[in-house]
Amino acid sequence: MGGKLKEDKMSDLEKKSIDPATIKMLKKAQVDGCETIFDRADTMKPCPIGAEGSCCKNCAMGPCRVPAPKKKGETGAEKAKRMGLCGATAETISARNFARMVAAGTASHSDHARGIAEVFLATAKGEVPGFEIKDEQKLYQVAMDFGVEIGDRPVQDIAIDVGHKAIAEFGRQEGETIFVKRAPLKRQEIWRNLGVTPRGIDREVVELMHRTHMGVDQDYKSLLTSAARTALADGWGGSMISTELQDILFGNPVPVYGQINLGVLKKDEVNVVVHGHEPLLPEIMVGVVHDPEIQKAAKAVGAKGVNLVGMCCSANEILMRHGIPVAGNFLQQELAIVTGAVDAMVVDVQCEMQSLAQVAKCYHTKLITTSAKGQN
Amino acid sequence: MGGKLKEDKMSDLEKKSIDPATIKMLKKAQVDGCETIFDRADTMKPCPIGAEGSCCKNCAMGPCRVPAPKKKGETGAEKAKRMGLCGATAETISARNFARMVAAGTASHSDHARGIAEVFLATAKGEVPGFEIKDEQKLYQVAMDFGVEIGDRPVQDIAIDVGHKAIAEFGRQEGETIFVKRAPLKRQEIWRNLGVTPRGIDREVVELMHRTHMGVDQDYKSLLTSAARTALADGWGGSMISTELQDILFGNPVPVYGQINLGVLKKDEVNVVVHGHEPLLPEIMVGVVHDPEIQKAAKAVGAKGVNLVGMCCSANEILMRHGIPVAGNFLQQELAIVTGAVDAMVVDVQCEMQSLAQVAKCYHTKLITTSAKGQN
Numbered sequence: 001m002g003g004k005l006k007e008d009k010m011s012d013l014e015k016k017s018i019d020p021a022t023i024k025m026l027k028k029a030q031v032d033g034c035e036t037i038f039d040r041a042d043t044m045k046p047c048p049i050g051a052e053g054s055c056c057k058n059c060a061m062g063p064c065r066v067p068a069p070k071k072k073g074e075t076g077a078e079k080a081k082r083m084g085l086c087g088a089t090a091e092t093i094s095a096r097n098f099a100r101m102v103a104a105g106t107a108s109h110s111d112h113a114r115g116i117a118e119v120f121l122a123t124a125k126g127e128v129p130g131f132e133i134k135d136e137q138k139l140y141q142v143a144m145d146f147g148v149e150i151g152d153r154p155v156q157d158i159a160i161d162v163g164h165k166a167i168a169e170f171g172r173q174e175g176e177t178i179f180v181k182r183a184p185l186k187r188q189e190i191w192r193n194l195g196v197t198p199r200g201i202d203r204e205v206v207e208l209m210h211r212t213h214m215g216v217d218q219d220y221k222s223l224l225t226s227a228a229r230t231a232l233a234d235g236w237g238g239s240m241i242s243t244e245l246q247d248i249l250f251g252n253p254v255p256v257y258g259q260i261n262l263g264v265l266k267k268d269e270v271n272v273v274v275h276g277h278e279p280l281l282p283e284i285m286v287g288v289v290h291d292p293e294i295q296k297a298a299k300a301v302g303a304k305g306v307n308l309v310g311m312c313c314s315a316n317e318i319l320m321r322h323g324i325p326v327a328g329n330f331l332q333q334e335l336a337i338v339t340g341a342v343d344a345m346v347v348d349v350q351c352e353m354q355s356l357a358q359v360a361k362c363y364h365t366k367l368i369t370t371s372a373k374g375q376n
Numbered sequence: 377m378g379g380k381l382k383e384d385k386m387s388d389l390e391k392k393s394i395d396p397a398t399i400k401m402l403k404k405a406q407v408d409g410c411e412t413i414f415d416r417a418d419t420m421k422p423c424p425i426g427a428e429g430s431c432c433k434n435c436a437m438g439p440c441r442v443p444a445p446k447k448k449g450e451t452g453a454e455k456a457k458r459m460g461l462c463g464a465t466a467e468t469i470s471a472r473n474f475a476r477m478v479a480a481g482t483a484s485h486s487d488h489a490r491g492i493a494e495v496f497l498a499t500a501k502g503e504v505p506g507f508e509i510k511d512e513q514k515l516y517q518v519a520m521d522f523g524v525e526i527g528d529r530p531v532q533d534i535a536i537d538v539g540h541k542a543i544a545e546f547g548r549q550e551g552e553t554i555f556v557k558r559a560p561l562k563r564q565e566i567w568r569n570l571g572v573t574p575r576g577i578d579r580e581v582v583e584l585m586h587r588t589h590m591g592v593d594q595d596y597k598s599l600l601t602s603a604a605r606t607a608l609a610d611g612w613g614g615s616m617i618s619t620e621l622q623d624i625l626f627g628n629p630v631p632v633y634g635q636i637n638l639g640v641l642k643k644d645e646v647n648v649v650v651h652g653h654e655p656l657l658p659e660i661m662v663g664v665v666h667d668p669e670i671q672k673a674a675k676a677v678g679a680k681g682v683n684l685v686g687m688c689c690s691a692n693e694i695l696m697r698h699g700i701p702v703a704g705n706f707l708q709q710e711l712a713i714v715t716g717a718v719d720a721m722v723v724d725v726q727c728e729m730q731s732l733a734q735v736a737k738c739y740h741t742k743l744i745t746t747s748a749k750g751q752n
Contacts, residue, residue, distance in 0.1 A: 040461050047423070047431065050439030055426060057473065058480065061417075063426030085416050087731025097433065100476070104434065107585035108592070114549075114579075171547025171576060173490075195752050200547060202578035203490075209483035209581060211749055215728040216484070222752045352591040355463025373587055376571050376598045 013038075017331075021262040025335035034362040036334045037353065053094040059214035061085045066093055086214050095220035096212040099227040103208045106230050108350060110201045110238025111373070112278050113245075114170050119280055120245040121163030124156055130287055133159050134251040142244050146178060159248075166241050172200030177237040191232070196225060198233035205230060246279050246317075253320035262332060264325035265341040266307045270298045273327055273336055274318070275311035276348035281370055282310060282318045285346065311336060312351045334359045349373050389414075397638040401711035410738040412710045413729065429470040435590035437461045442469055462590050471596035472588040475603040479584045482606050484726055486577045486614025487749070488654050489621075490546050495656055496621040497539030500532055506663055509535050510627040518620050522554060535624075542617050548576030553613040567608065572601060574609035581606060622655050622693075629696035638708065640701035641717040642683045646674045649703055649712055650694070651687035652724035657746055658686060658694040661722065687712060688727045710735045725749050 013026045016038050029036050049055045049065045057063045064084035082090055123131040133139055136155055143150055143158050146165040150158060169177060177198045180188060191197045198204055208230045211217035217226065247253070265271045272289070274282045288294060289308045298306045310318050311333055315326040327336050330351055336342050337359045344366045345356065360367040369375070389402045392414050405412050425431045425441045433439045440460035459465055464472075499507040509515055512531055519526055519534050522541040526534060545553060553574045556564060567573045574580055584606045587593035593602065623629070641647045648665070650658045664670060665684045674682045685703040686694050694700040703712050706727055712718050713735045720742045721732065736743040745751070 037461050037463070040459060040463075041437075043457065044440055044461055047425075047439050047441055049423075050431060050433060050441075053433075055423065055431075055439075057426060057429075057431075057477075063423045063431075064420055065423055065426075081419065083416060083731065085413050085420055086729040087413070087416075087734060089730070092730060100480075101433075104476075104585045104589050107582045108589045111583055111586040167549050168547075170582075171544075171549045171578065173543050173547045200578075202547065202576075202582045205585060206483045206546075206578045206581050207487055207749065209480045209585070210487040210725075213480050213484045213726065215730075216725045216747075217750045218728075218730040219751070222750070225752045349586075349592045350589065352594075353462040354465070354468060354591075354594040355459065358463060371592075373583065374593045374598070375595070376601045 019261070022332060022335060025262060025332075025338045028340075029335070029338045032338065032362060034334075034338060034359055035355070036338070036359065037331065037355065040355075052090075053097045054090040056084050056088060056093040056096065058096060058100075058212060059086065061214075064088070064093075066090045068094075088214075088218065091220040092218050092223070095223040095227075099208055099212045099223050099230075102227040102231050103205050103212070106201070106208075106234040106238065107205050109234045109242075110170065110205070112349070113201075113238035113242035114167070115278060115280065116242045116245050116249075117163060117166040117170070120249055121160065121167060123249060124159035124163050126156070130284065131249060133248060135248045138244065138252060139248045142248065145182065162245075162248075166245060169237055169241060170201045173203065175199065177201065177233060179236045179240045180232075182240075183236065194225065194228075196229040196232055198229050198237055201233045201237040204233035250279060250283055250317075250321055256320065256323045258319045258323055259325040260328075261326075262328055262336060262339055264307075264309050264327050265336065265339055266304075267341065268304045269307035270301070270303045270305070270343050271307045271309065271341050273309055273311050273342050273345045274314050274347075275333060275345055276352060276371075277313045277350035278348050279314070279317035279321075281346065281348045282314045282324075283321075286318055286322050286324060311345070314348070337363055337365045340364075344368055346370060395637070398708060398711060401638060401708075401714045404716075405711070405714045408714065408738060410710075410714060410735055411731070412714070412735065413707065413731065416731075428466075429473045430466040432460050432464060432469040432472065434472060434588060435462065437590075440464070440469075442466045444470075464590075464594065467596040468594050468599070471599040471603075475584055475588045475599050475606075478603040478607050479581050479588070482577070482584075482610040482614065483581050485610045485618075486546065486581070488725070489577075489614035489618035490543070491654060491656065492618045492621050492625075493539060493542040493546070496625060497536065497543060499625060500535035500539050502532070506660065507625060509624060511624045514620065514628060515624045518624065521558065538621075538624075542621060545613055545617060546577045549579065551575065553577065553609060555612045555616045556608075558616075559612065570601065570604075572605040572608055574605050574613055577609045577613040580609035626655060626659055626693075626697055632696065632699045634695045634699055635701040636704075637702075638704055638712060638715055640683075640685050640703050641712065641715055642680075643717065644680045645683035646677070646679045646681070646719050647683045647685065647717050649685055649687050649718050649721045650690050650723075651709060651721055652728060652747075653689045653726035654724050655690070655693035655697075657722065657724045658690045658700075659697075662694055662698050662700060687721070690724070713739055713741045716740075720744055722746060 014023050016026055017023055049067055052068050054066045054068055066082050066084055068090045122128050140150055143162050146162055148161040208226050211226050217223050274285050289306050295305055309325045309327040311327050312330050318324040319326050340363050342365045346368045348371045356367055390399050393399055425443055428444050430442045430444055442458050442460055444466045498504050516526055519538050522538055524537040584602050587602050593599050650661050665682050671681055685701045687703050687709055688706050691702040695702050716739050718741045722744045724747045732743055
């Protein structure tokens with residue numbers, strides 16, 4: 001590549017972000033010959049029909065591409081041409097595609113919550129070394145919401161009952177998600193009138209996947225109403241359960257000062273990035289990183305110690321509870337490795353780009369996966 | 377349209393099916409100016425990338441189009457060009473898309489089963505007029521599988537326990553689906569070794585939706601293994617539960633003679649087509665169609681009576697239990713209306729083309745929806 005071309009490319013990279021650290025690493029990646037999402041975004045040509053959400057692959061007759069109307073005053077015959085094989089219109093197809101995004105999002109968030117509830121119960125039973133009930137006041141508050149008797153019962157017994165009740169919310173087959181009653185009464189009434197009060201968390205996801213299948217719910221309005229109910233099953237079910245149980249297990253966060261961006265990586269320490277979504281993994285890592293044995297091992301290879309930093313959602317969990325620095329956001333996960341300073345990146349689920357394995361190969365970084373949900 | 381063109385079109389239609397009744401109705405639809413799926417199949421141009429399953433819309437960065445490799449001996453650099461923004465390869469994307477098809481299929485089949493289980497329990501409690509426990513022997517058999525005590529308990533009590541156990545299978549959060557133990561021991565061992573023994577039905581669907589999200593399970597092998605587990609959750613969970621409970625409620629089917637195809641519609645009777653998927657609706661219709669009041673109403677308008685026929689999956693349910701004729705298969709649902717002989721088509725969920733509303737408007741047919749899953 002000629003000098004001019006290379007200069008042009010470097011100058012292009014400066015327009016990719018307003019963050020100097022990101023631009024610096026994009027230039028380094030360019031020099032190192034390491035491809036990142038910024039390169040792929042340049043070459044990827046999004047499908048125009050897919051982008052407007054009116055491509056349907058929900059049954060085996062497709063894929064059907066049904067562009068949205070381009071003009072006003074379309075005739076009936078013109079409209080008839082814009083139908084999937086089953087007769088689904090662009091409106092139905094877009095609503096189904098959007099609803100499936102909601103189903104996947106609820107499934108993901110709430111499956112995280114299920115994992116937390118399982119660990120919470122195991123912790124309550126004393127089966128998880130290193131974890132404990134940290135916030136008893138919050139436990140009592142949740143116990144009251146769940147209708148668990150407090151009285152003079154031992155904390156452990158209350159926690160076990162709360163754990164069972166929390167897990168049951170995912171499989172609930174009758175009635176509404178318990179936390180719905182935390183909403184203002186007026187809001188609860190609006191939800192009931194609209195038919196969007198969430199029932200069991202898993203059930204809402206499954207019914208939405210059913211409704212969006214060929215030949216079931218064909219009306220974009222009821223599809224979107226069901227999507228709203230499913231989203232509420234996450235917001236007032238899964239997400240709220242995980243937030244509450246995480247606070248009980250790991251402590252209620254308070255405002256802390258934090259350091260953010262790639263500069264939190266240290267030249268003279270072993271840099272470990274914990275990246276992903278659920279707080280279980282980063283909490284364990286916060287607990288072990290100061291272990292004398294680990295510190296000794298770092299010093300034995302000439303480092304001053306181990307520098308644990310977070311990335312993406314995992315980062316927020318340990319920033320707000322322990323003040324651990326945040327190395328970057330979703331778009332910086334590859335760039336952290338491009339610094340050449342990351343010795344290990346430890347990941348769980350969600351937000352990990354598949355390209356991390358490729359980028360890690362360009363440097364000395366060890367990429368360590370930990371979740372059973374990313375393997376057989 | 378000129379005479380020659382019209383002749384060509386008619387001759388084209390003769391190649392659309394090997395069934396003379398279908399061809400006859402396709403020609404009638406042409407003359408009537410009524411569009412069917414056969415017309416739409418002619419004009420729809422499937423997306424080549426979508427058809428091979430390597431278009432990804434699983435996160436908001438997409439849609440990413442990643443064509444499968446066209447040639448052997450692709451270089452690493454060429455392969456790198458064929459990645460989604462997150463780095464997902466064609467293999468990962470195809471596996472995720474396929475897995476989501478499995479999730480939707482399991483959700484649909486098993487949501488049908490949930491509906492049956494709910495009606496079964498309500499019937500056991502004596503809350504559903506017209507339905508009863510028809511096959512007590514089969515009830516005892518399922519009770520034994522479910523670990524429900526038989527002894528000298530009343531049938532009703534046993535049925536209530538079976539109903540509760542069946543419903544609990546959908547929300548199960550621990551252990552394996554009960555009917556797994558019906559499989560040969562050797563098969564159960566293979567499933568456990570592969571990690572595909574299904575757990576709770578809803579849970580498998582939700583976890584698969586989670587795994588297929590951006591940044592979670594990125595390996596096509598484990599994605600497909602999870603899809604297999606989810607499929608088994610339907611086959612040995614949802615589908616098996618619905619089959620068993622339907623047999624107990626409506627009777628175990630035995631071989632019967634049946635009449636099939638559009639010719640089962642009658643010139644001199646009120647023709648009612650029941651179309652869809654779940655046996656609940658057609659069973660009710662079989663029960664009421666011979667009601668003297670209904671027969672009287674039909675005769676009052678000059679018809680000899682009411683001719684109830686089935687369509688698609690619903691048809692099989694009442695063919696095998698009552699010998700009710702089958703008017704046609706999935707691709708004939710519009711054509712039944714095109715005959716001009718159908719007075720009402722009554723539908724529940726799954727398999728109903730959205731175009732039915734359009735086709736019904738061309739004739740005098742009333743299209744009647746019945747499922748809460750197709751509305752708010």
